[in-house]
Amino acid sequence: MRFIPFLLFWLCLKTTTAMAVGEKDSVVHIPFGKNNVIQYHLNSGTWDVLFNGKLVITGAYFTYKGEKEITSTEIGPGKRRAVIESSKYSGGIIEWYHDDMHIKQVFSAEVGKNYFTTRLIVEGKHVAAGYSSPLTGARIVLESTGDNRALAVPFDNDMWARFDAQPIQQANFTSSEVLALYNNVNYQGLVIGSLSHDIWKTGITVKAIDAKSAALTAFGGLADNKITHDNIFHGKVIEDDTICTSPYILVGLYDDWRNGMEEYAAANKGNKAQGIAKWEKPTPIGWNSWGALQTKLTIGKAKDVVDFFSDSCKGFRTADSSLFIDLDSYWDNMVKGGLDGDIRQLKEFVTYCKSKGFKPGIYWAPFVDWGKSDRKMEGSTYSYTQAWTRQNGLPVDMDGALALDPTHPGTKARIAWCLNHFKKLGFEMIKIDFLGHGALESDHFYDPAVTTGMQAYHMGMKFIDSVLDNKMLIYAAISPTMATAHYVHMRRIACDAFSAIDNTEYTLNSTGYGWWQSHLYNFVDADHVVFNKESEGANRARLASALVTGTLITGDNYAEKGPWSKTAMRLLQNKQLLEVIKDGRSFRPVDANTGNKGVNVFIKKVGIKTYVAVFNFTNNPLKYTLSLTRFGLDPSTKLMVTELFSGNNTNWSDTIELTVPPSDAMIYSY
Known part of the structure; x- marks a missing residue:
């Protein structure tokens, strides 16, 4: 409508x-x-x-x-x-x-x-x-x-x-x-x-x-x-x-x-036509380097990660038998002299990734200036100082970077120059970050017809889509919740989350109360899932947080062997778990009364199958007493349910009692 x-x-x-x-x-x-x-x-x-x-x-x-x-x-x-x-x-x-x-x-x-x-x-x-x-x-x-x-x-x-x-x-x-x-x-x-x-x-x-x-x-x-x-x-x-x-x-x-x-x-x-073509392919899953490698990203480590998934984790694939391997910030460790310099290692990664049947991804922030100095903008005759967004006469410094005016010709030229390089290199996914910088109000914008931050943001995002021309999966990280939906396929539900149980709780605050965004975007995801050296329970909870959000991007350093590698081979290849995200939709909250904390109980119906996820973010066992009426069922219903992590079967009827171990999660299906 x-x-x-x-x-x-x-x-x-x-x-x-x-x-x-x-x-x-x-x-x-x-x-x-x-x-x-x-x-x-x-x-x-x-x-x-x-x-x-x-x-x-x-x-x-x-x-x-x-x-x-x-x-x-x-x-x-x-x-x-x-x-x-x-x-x-x-x-x-x-x-x-x-x-x-x-x-x-x-x-x-x-x-x-x-x-x-x-x-x-x-x-x-x-x-x-x-x-x-x-x-x-x-x-x-x-x-x-x-x-x-x-x-x-x-x-x-x-x-x-x-x-x-x-x-x-x-x-x-x-x-x-x-x-x-x-x-x-x-x-x-x-x-x-x-x-x-x-x-x-x-x-x-x-x-x-x-x-x-x-x-x-x-x-x-x-x-x-x-x-x-x-x-x-x-x-x-x-x-x-x-x-x-x-x-x-x-x-x-x-x-x-x-x-x-x-x-x-x-x-x-x-209410508005989507700026990009609808994503018609299967639910995206893959790996992102910011989970663990971060600043230590190199061509050798990136190829080792590709080898891990190619050789040791063959069951972790999209429904069309591929994976997105996404290089986050510090991919420029692989280039010398900028994108118009020596980019042979970046080309090597793209070629190697595709040779294994995977889809290479890259990262960029279109509306920020990390350098914060007076220098020429890439692909432009303008300097960064000319394109800075200003409030009360001063450049806006947010998250450690200065905001750029999306309506400025220097900003647009830089966007076109960089994105066209990524397209020519053969990347099939791009994670765009710090998009909120483009939505800030300004003393004035370069384009005199633009008077508000959202008008500027709309212009900037529309321009990004026009340059990418439906050649990539577009994934938004930090971004305005509502205004971004028409310009990207996929959005991170929250901010950075890694392996600890409190990271899982934080993520499930956003998923628990913002699950409805999966009806706005093609997909939302729970950020990179990192197992690290956490307990088995914490790893189950972190993985489950991604499954209830709707997609699965993992993030450990699979260039090295460690407990996270064995966890990945066990959990990421579980077909019943991967089946949970086949439809790409988020679970709903069952109880939404946790204030600013994570939601504990979720439900999702897919056809004739129903999934129920239960989380414990505490250091003590947590007991839940739930009536089947909370799942929309008659209390006289009798169910045979399967817990997906353990494979154990149990019977449910009327009122059910569940005990979740400390820092753990369970996912049931019936």
Whole structure:
């Protein structure tokens, strides 16, 4: 579903301008979904939402902050211009005329869907604004009592950011792009999120009222040092010099909030055509050098790793019998004098990798300057200093690198020069990193038509895709969560994770609360899986964290023999374990009430088969008592289940009790 074109289409449909309902009290009723309705109070400028006859949202209004701040509660009664009716779509428009400005709040919905979208459009002279909210100051009331949660979603996966499922009565935060309010016992919940990421950074603020309700505002204009890494205000938005449009905000209530998050992801995916061709090949699996080799990467060690998988780990393959062997940062140890210098070793690696039937990969960061000095940009007549992104007049230093303006011709020339070299060398995968540097706000961008960080990011990512021309698997590492999906095939779910059990716990915080991204990207993965010298249990847990995320990239130093080699030969060649990721989808959380910690219990259904994964991140045995109803089954069901690591069979019925050893994991199938 693509909302922007449909809205233009709707205006051509038959409309009715008479108030069919609520004329006496000046209330406009806009129905949507199954027995749901938006009630717009024209006199007060506020609106409520009833889902299935129950009041869930009350007192919402709009806020616009341009040269002046305007709210719908202050500028007097609005009027309904139209309620658009058709067999498939419905919606409504409320409009105002104020100080030479034409203001419209647009509501739209697809018949049969339990969500609607809303946006604010301000037309006139001098209407550029860095803040626009079609949903301000709403009181959200959940019907369910008990374990109600508010989920904070980070803007990106940088600096080991975490999701946080806070008890509603403690909530006081700003979530990035999307927010869920839900009950962990019966799964009922509300999902509110942005469907547009090319212009605005969207925030959803929530502040507790009590254990069942909270105050909420969804707005375009999020720019925060901790959340988005910005030290200046969000750029001002203007289209055609006369229009400022807020983000599209989706609002939906669901019997299962997990369905809502997946539908939100799917709506985002359908709202814009993917910039690259869909990945039609099997789920990617392979190896990445940053897991263990890191700065010690050499041509000899890279070839030894290829030999390990070719000779000693033949069962670890994609469904089309290949592997991705990815050289991460410090692949330049293999070149002398840069990519236009002596690249014979890099060519040798590519040739050797392909001779074994594997696919060579490489790493690059398109929007950063690690050198931080005044020198010529590769493939360009510009210097790096000319292309630096600046905030308050100063270059932006983040993660140890300076940010580059994606709209600058020097940045573009450098991207084209480097990526074309990688293509000519024969690489079939590229891991692109530190992409968030390209989404930073700036005092000004080289392209005067670009005024916001997300516009610049969109331009930069679109250019990368045009240069790569669908010749590689594109894997995003550190990157904005929502805005990256249309430009890459695969995204790392979190930040760097290695072998220790706390790394597994950290990863499963992001997978447990961000699993829905596998409905947004072709694949998400748990970063390089490193076994090292950890216990067997910790190794099982680390591998399981990748399997529940959906793909498998390993990362030990297989150029040398060690306990990790034997672990890899045993675990990575287990056909039943590899079968878990055949569909490339993430598991869902069973319980999502762990705050900012990792989720412990996951479930995934693939056809007639169901997988359940259970984790223990502690140093003591952990006992779980679970009803089959948590898996969507009748408690009278009797199951024969297999634990995949051990191969042991057991029977489940009604209430099951599981004990997971310290720092360990189990995966069951039935």
